[in-house]
Amino acid sequence: MTLSPSERRREIVNLVMARKTVALDDLAAHLGVSRMTVHRDLDLLEERGLLRKERGGATAESSLLFESNFHYRMQNDLAEKHALARAARALVEPGSVIMIDDSTTTLLLAEELEAIEFVTVITNSLAVCEKLRAHSNVKLVLSGGSYNQNLQAFYGLICEQSIAKLRADWAFLSASSIIGLSLYHQDQEVVRMKRALMAAAERRALLVTHSKFHTRALNHFGELSEFDRIFIDDGLDADSAAKLRQAGIAFELVHGQNTTRTETK
Amino acid sequence: MTLSPSERRREIVNLVMARKTVALDDLAAHLGVSRMTVHRDLDLLEERGLLRKERGGATAESSLLFESNFHYRMQNDLAEKHALARAARALVEPGSVIMIDDSTTTLLLAEELEAIEFVTVITNSLAVCEKLRAHSNVKLVLSGGSYNQNLQAFYGLICEQSIAKLRADWAFLSASSIIGLSLYHQDQEVVRMKRALMAAAERRALLVTHSKFHTRALNHFGELSEFDRIFIDDGLDADSAAKLRQAGIAFELVHGQNTTRTETK
DNA sequence: GTCCATATATCAAATTCCGTGTTATTTTGT
DNA sequence: ACAAAATAACACGGAATTTGATATATGGAC
Numbered sequence: 034m035t036l037s038p039s040e041r042r043r044e045i046v047n048l049v050m051a052r053k054t055v056a057l058d059d060l061a062a063h064l065g066v067s068r069m070t071v072h073r074d075l076d077l078l079e080e081r082g083l084l085r086k087e088r089g090g091a092t093a094e095s096s097l098l099f100e101s102n103f104h105y106r107m108q109n110d111l112a113e114k115h116a117l118a119r120a121a122r123a124l125v126e127p128g129s130v131i132m133i134d135d136s137t138t139t140l141l142l143a144e145e146l147e148a149i150e151f152v153t154v155i156t157n158s159l160a161v162c163e164k165l166r167a168h169s170n171v172k173l174v175l176s177g178g179s180y181n182q183n184l185q186a187f188y189g190l191i192c193e194q195s196i197a198k199l200r201a202d203w204a205f206l207s208a209s210s211i212i213g214l215s216l217y218h219q220d221q222e223v224v225r226m227k228r229a230l231m232a233a234a235e236r237r238a239l240l241v242t243h244s245k246f247h248t249r250a251l252n253h254f255g256e257l258s259e260f261d262r263i264f265i266d267d268g269l270d271a272d273s274a275a276k277l278r279q280a281g282i283a284f285e286l287v288h289g290q291n292t293t294r295t296e297t298k
Numbered sequence: 299m300t301l302s303p304s305e306r307r308r309e310i311v312n313l314v315m316a317r318k319t320v321a322l323d324d325l326a327a328h329l330g331v332s333r334m335t336v337h338r339d340l341d342l343l344e345e346r347g348l349l350r351k352e353r354g355g356a357t358a359e360s361s362l363l364f365e366s367n368f369h370y371r372m373q374n375d376l377a378e379k380h381a382l383a384r385a386a387r388a389l390v391e392p393g394s395v396i397m398i399d400d401s402t403t404t405l406l407l408a409e410e411l412e413a414i415e416f417v418t419v420i421t422n423s424l425a426v427c428e429k430l431r432a433h434s435n436v437k438l439v440l441s442g443g444s445y446n447q448n449l450q451a452f453y454g455l456i457c458e459q460s461i462a463k464l465r466a467d468w469a470f471l472s473a474s475s476i477i478g479l480s481l482y483h484q485d486q487e488v489v490r491m492k493r494a495l496m497a498a499a500e501r502r503a504l505l506v507t508h509s510k511f512h513t514r515a516l517n518h519f520g521e522l523s524e525f526d527r528i529f530i531d532d533g534l535d536a537d538s539a540a541k542l543r544q545a546g547i548a549f550e551l552v553h554g555q556n557t558t559r560t561e562t563k
Numbered sequence: 564g565t566c567c568a569t570a571t572a573t574c575a576a577a578t579t580c581c582g583t584g585t586t587a588t589t590t591t592g593t
Numbered sequence: 594a595c596a597a598a599a600t601a602a603c604a605c606g607g608a609a610t611t612t613g614a615t616a617t618a619t620g621g622a623c
Contacts, residue, residue, distance in 0.1 A: 080432065159427070159431070162424070162445070166424070166445060166447065167345055167447070169447070172444065172445075173444070173445040174442075174443070174444050174445070174456065175440065175442045175443065175445060175452055176442045176456075177439075177440045177441045177442020177443065177452070177456065177457070177460050178439070178440065178442065179437065179438070179439050180427070180431060180437075180438035180439070180440060182431065182432070182434070187440055187442070190463070191439065191441075191442065191460045191463065191464075192442070194459075194460075194463075195442045195456045195459075195460060198455070198456065198459075199456075
């Protein structure tokens with residue numbers, strides 16, 4: 034089986050992530066392509082901030098070990114994220130004002146908005162901005178701030194102050210990690226931005242894949258109880274689900290298994 | 299002679315602009331392509347906000363009649379704008395903080411920044427943002443605000459307040475129109491943004507093509523005397539030049555004639 | 564400094580993607 | 594209901610990208 038260029042690069046990233054460092058010749062042999070091609074792939078991945086290229090091979094960039102890179106995260110659990118986005122779309126009423134955070138999950142919600150008559154979207158995510166810029170049914174408001182290439186979004190004082198000056202009907206957020214009833218994220222400036230979004234919205238919706246229940250991240254940014262609606266894909270293990278129910282947290286299990294193409298007709 | 303796709307679309311725009319409305323069949327006949335191709339061109343131009351597609355043809359969007367559309371302006375005097383950008387680049391010192399406005403002229407300055415060691419760029423232009431996002435030598439700060447699809451940039455309260463909170467060494471601006479010693483722009487919210495940029499920068503540089511001396515726009519946004527450096531391409535007529543000199547305005551004539559490819563080796 | 568391994572540059576072949584026109588089907592306005 | 598127009602689907606040809614072979618340059622170990 035021969036991989037497509039993007040699949041091949043993904044495979045390289047996986048190997049680099051698992052082994053932390055990997056030889057160029059090993060990659061060429063494992064992927065069945067020439068050294069030259071591997072060189073070019075590594076150059077590209079270095080551009081994206083996923084790894085550091087060095088003589089004879091490559092090592093993982095620290096950002097990759099935290100799995101915080103946008104391009105990398107975008108690939109994970111895609112089908113589940115799509116399903117969550119489709120489910121959350123029902124909350125968006127024509128004419129309403131919504132906030133969308135910098136996560137790859139809520140980015141997919143942006144794609145769903147084409148179907149809505151008219152919406153105002155406030156975001157700090159450049160990726161969301163690019164998805165919506167051509168849609169004439171969407172009034173787009175960007176927070177601004179300092180650009181973070183790794184997360185494809187804007188942060189800092191400018192970002193937080195802009196958000197603080199706005200009001201929305203709903204804020205749609207995701208989290209990196211859920212431990213107990215608390216939400217975590219690895220990055221402080223992201224935490225500040227998320228707090229600003231949560232404070233500026235009338236109601237809050239959380240979209241998380243079940244994988245978020247099995248990772249850890251450094252900084253606390255909120256509690257499940259702060260959210261009005263919570264969407265989780267149905268890959269959630271029974272144990273975690275039971276604990277949530279026991280704590281009185283209402284959530285919706287969304288069907289979105291790893292069927293690569295499950296377009297609902 | 300057969301036109302390239304972009305030339306063909308430009309021709310459509312010119313026709314729509316001149317006639318205000320034009321039939322699809324006329325376009326197909328005049329351009330020597332199939333109806334299907336014209337359909338696809340019109341879809342694309344409608345996406346860009348240049349015209350409105352309607353049964354049997356297309357009509358000009360008002361933004362086009364005011365020549366305020368980004369994609370349209372981007373095509374005009376390209377060689378001259380490139381030359382202005384190259385000249386202005388010399389002002390940017392490594393490590394400095396600069397502001398770039400939403401004009402198509404200063405957008406080309408952004409392209410030139412790759413050569414600079416390290417710069418912080420503050421802008422309200424999404425186009426500038428996209429040019430620079432991948433450059434690791436540029437720290438990018440976006441003002442945020444409400445997105446204007448027609449101008450590919452952000453405006454409004456958020457934008458102005460963000461800019462007011464920042465300081466820069468240089469602001470690089472352009473103008474739609476120069477009448478006497480005054481600068482004009484057709485759009486009020488753009489004027490506000492430009493004033494904010496000018497106020498937030500230590501020094502100001504103006505980049506204008508000679509064609510700006512022969513058009514008119516509604517709103518006053520500044521005086522030539524407010525700028526520390528002024529760059530004009532050498533297509534400027536002797537009469538206008540004399541008047542500037544007489545008024546004691548120092549400016550630099552930049553060579554950049556319509557030689558389609560004058561790459562300086 | 565030399566030497567060998569690795570990296571970059573260049574080019575031609577292979578492949579993929581994009582633009583186009585044809586035909587078939589659906590939609591729209593009268 | 595009808596005709597004109599718009600859209601959808603498909604296939605062809607050419608442009609652009611990707612790839613690996615080769616040649617050249619660079620870097621580190623000694």
